Amino acid sequence: xxARHAPPVRTYSKSSGFYQEVKKDFFTxxxxxxxxxxxxxxxxxxQPRRTRCKLCEAELPGVVDxxxxxxxxxxxxxxxxxxGGHEETATFIDALYIAEEGEAYATHYIDAQYERRIxxxxxxxxxxxxxxxxxxxxxxxxIGCGSGHFVCAARxxxxxxxxxxxxxxxxxxxxxxxxxxxxxxxxxxTREEEFFELVAQSDAQxxxxxxxxxxxxxxxxxxxxxRASRIEYxxxxxxxxxxxxxxxxxxxxxxxxxxSGGHTHMFTETSFQTLNERLAVHSLAEWRFGVDIxxxxxxxxxxxxxxxxxxxxxxxxxxxxAPCIDALQAQLDQHHFCSILHCLTRRxxxxx
Ligand SMILES: [Zn+2]
Numbered sequence: 579x580x581a582r583h584a585p586p587v588r589t590y591s592k593s594s595g596f597y598q599e600v601k602k603d604f605f606t607x608x609x610x611x612x613x614x615x616x617x618x619x620x621x622x623x624x625q626p627r628r629t630r631c632k633l634c635e636a637e638l639p640g641v642v643d644x645x646x647x648x649x650x651x652x653x654x655x656x657x658x659x660x661x662g663g664h665e666e667t668a669t670f671i672d673a674l675y676i677a678e679e680g681e682a683y684a685t686h687y688i689d690a691q692y693e694r695r696i697x698x699x700x701x702x703x704x705x706x707x708x709x710x711x712x713x714x715x716x717x718x719x720x721i722g723c724g725s726g727h728f729v730c731a732a733r734x735x736x737x738x739x740x741x742x743x744x745x746x747x748x749x750x751x752x753x754x755x756x757x758x759x760x761x762x763x764x765x766x767x768t769r770e771e772e773f774f775e776l777v778a779q780s781d782a783q784x785x786x787x788x789x790x791x792x793x794x795x796x797x798x799x800x801x802x803x804x805r806a807s808r809i810e811y812x813x814x815x816x817x818x819x820x821x822x823x824x825x826x827x828x829x830x831x832x833x834x835x836x837x838s839g840g841h842t843h844m845f846t847e848t849s850f851q852t853l854n855e856r857l858a859v860h861s862l863a864e865w866r867f868g869v870d871i872x873x874x875x876x877x878x879x880x881x882x883x884x885x886x887x888x889x890x891x892x893x894x895x896x897x898x899x900a901p902c903i904d905a906l907q908a909q910l911d912q913h914h915f916c917s918i919l920h921c922l923t924r925r926x927x928x929x930x
Contacts, residue, residue, distance in 0.1 A: 586861040586921075587710065590911040592702065594872050594903050604833060608880050611833035618839040619648045621673055625664040632843045633659040633797065634852050646827040647834050649842070659849035660819045662842035666795050674840055692727070692755045700731035703788065703920065707813050708735060710863035710922045711784075715811060719782035721773070722790030726752030726765045732786075733760055741765040742776060774803040787814040791853070793840055801856045812859055815920045819844040821870040821910055822917045829877040831884060836873070836917055847914055850921075859923035868916025871907040875899050 604611065630637055636656035642663065643653050650663035664670075716738050720729045723741025725748045732739035733756070743749055746767040753763035768776060777785065777800065785804065791814055794800050804812060817836060823844060826834035837844060845853065854861060878899070882892050910916045 583860040583926075587863045589706070589863070589865040590867065591904070591908045592867040594869060594907065604835060604876055605879065608833050612831065615834055615838035616647060618674060622662065622664055622666075622670055622842060623649050625667045625670050628661055628663055628665050631657060631659055632661050633657055633845075633849050633856070635798070644827055646823075647830065647838055649838075651837075653846075654849070657849045657852040658846040659852070660823075660844040660846060664842070666842060668795075671795055688758055689751075689755060692725070693759065696727050696731045696734070700727045701734065703728060703815075704731045704735050704737070706863075706865055706920065707732075707784070707786070707922060708737075711811065712862065712924075715783035717782045718784040718786060719777075719780050719809075720786045720788070721777060722787060722793065723765055724748050724752065726756055728786060728788050729764055730756045730759060733762070733764065737784075739764060740782075742768045742773070744768060744770050744773065774799050777803040777809075778806045780807055780809055782809055784811040784813060785809045787812070789815055789817075792817055792843065792845075798856075805858050810925055811862075812857060812923045812925075813921070814923075815918060816845045816850065816853070817841055818850075818866075818868075818917055818919050819846045820868055820915050820917045822868065822873045825870070825873050825877050829881060832877045832880045835869075845919070850919060854921075854923060857923070858926045860926055861921055861923050863922040865920040866911045866914060866916050866918070868907055868910055868918055870910050870915070870917050871903045873917075875903060 628638065631654035634654060634657040636654055638652050638661060639655050641652065642650040643660075644651055652661050652663060653659070654661060716736070718729075718732055718737050718739040720726075720732070720739060720741040721743075723729050723743045724745065726741050729739045729741040730752075741749075741752070741764060743765065744767070749765045749767045752765045756765070757763050785807075791797060791800070820836075822836045826832070826837055875895075878895055879892060882895065907916065
């Protein structure tokens with residue numbers, strides 16, 4: 579299927595400078611984050627056993643590959659996808675969702691971090707998308723838009739972007755922020771039942787799903803909706819099985835950023851190909867970067883702290899490792915062993 583298409587344009591790495599500021603919480607609030615992750619994982623591990631691959635639906639092998647923070651994980655022998663050993667039942671999803679609501683988004687205040695996150699995280703994604711499109715396309719539908727950072731960034735670059743999400747409070751919050759910045763409210767709340775129909779009927783040229791596919795309870799329904807639609811391009815990001823997951827397994831007292839809570843499964847280089855096959859798309863452009871080495875640094879710092887080492891020890895680690903983070907990460911990125919993949923794809927039946 580891929581043979582008749584030109585190989586994708588591959589891009590690597592991104593400076594991690596933004597990360598320490600944006601995700602400072604990971605360094606300073608490890609105990610609370612870890613406790614929450616363990617609680618969510620315990621609930622997940624209490625759900626019925628998963629017997630089929632979340633992605634390709636092949637029967638999973640009986641052998642557990644590793645256990646981390648209380649959850650068993652297995653690689654699918656058909657597509658290579660890393661599956662959590664349990665089903666994401668409605669009970670589990672509702673508990674996660676209610677916990678998230680519990681963080682109490684106050685809808686009517688202006689969040690100073692909102693614009694900063696757009697500048698540091700979302701504008702680079704929009705710029706990458708625009709630079710990778712083979713022809714101009716402006717109508718964009720962002721699914722699982724949350725509070726609309728990507729939609730806002732896309733509008734700042736002149737795209738006619740709309741967003742939909744099942745979380746009404748995030749939609750209200752995001753519309754309030756975007757109205758303040760751009761004088762428009764491009765986000766709409768949708769119920770889960772309507773979600774797939776909205777995709778299938780959309781008149782957008784580009785569908786974006788940033789950090790969304792891994793959260794879908796029934797990804798097959800999304801694949802079918804996209805295939806049934808007339809949307810030409812799909813731009814998505816997915817979490818990848820990489821060095822970070824190994825580190826999380828090795829450092830059980832450090833908050834597992836990549837594989838916990840709502841992240842119960844991970845893509846691999848082979849299951850990413852299966853994803854494109856299921857969507858009937860081919861890859862035009864792929865951008866790989868990760869925060870694996872930042873996770874290594876954070877895991878070491880946190881563990882030194884727990885071990886009661888002197889200030890001199892942490893200073894020596896900071897001075898020794900922190901300046902090398904981007905260079906080390908770049909090696910992992912180029913070796914395709916990094917935690918995030920962004921991909922611009924095009925429908926197979928309309929492709930070049
Ligand atoms: Zn599979």
